Amino acid sequence: MACIGSQGELTESARKMLTALEEPGTAEDVAARTGLPLFRVRGGLREMAEAGLVELNSGTYSPTQRGLALLPA
């Protein structure tokens, strides 16, 4: 999975997206906050949702407790 590395750590792009979601937002918001291409954010957020790191409600993504736990303190 592109959002999680071989040691179970967040990949750089996943960390950026998750950090950007400390304030919940849409994929477009995350792309604007991170500078990542929108297609990559859409694909990455979908994978992170499947991994239980973010959740989607009415088009807005927010981090789960599991996702927040993977961010550096």
Place this chain on the structure above:
Amino acid sequence: MSNHVEITTEAPSRTLAESGPASSLPRLGMAAPAFEAVTTHGKLRLEDFRGNWLVLFSHPADFTPVCTTEFLAFAAIAPELRERGVELLGLSIDSPTSHIAWVRNIKEKFGIDIPFPIIADSNKEVASLYGMIMPGESKTETSRCVFVIDPVGTVRAMIYYPLTTGRNTDEIVRLIDALQTTDKHGVATPANWKPGDKVIVPPPSTMEEVEARLKAGFECTDWYFCKKSV
């Protein structure tokens, strides 16, 4: 004289079985076939590109010289395309590992980053959806195909080149400029058009339009052949 249609009984030169696996071909003006694929940037779907233009292109194989020159050329136009709201997406039937190794090799040998994702279409799913395999050329490699897909997912242009011939990426930029100009101004573009050149005003379809056109101040050679600046 009757409308007799001559029916030949001559056998086709190639049987259906010889023509290879069933493969569809996208049509201009129709929705681009949806897909989900493993890429060098993670799993991506066609819908992930919605809102942007997309240039989806295939190459025959990683670690081959013509394809390497093409990847260098696509990387060179990536910033110009990004300014135009266009993303690039490569494809071949090589594995993700092969793609990654090749991209790293290009960086090492040529000093160029490949900034766009590449589909690892090992099972030929996307290649079949887009008719990228030409069995007369190769049954195991994708030919050099280019699909321009607009922000709402419609196929707007297709280019097919043979295995032997590297593509002209300047033409791809020019094609994008022409399509975007058409969308923005409701015009067509003449042969060899480039930004700044005059564009073609679509031919009138009624006598009323003809009369209106002749008074509109276009540069007209005849009533059906008018140009203007945009």
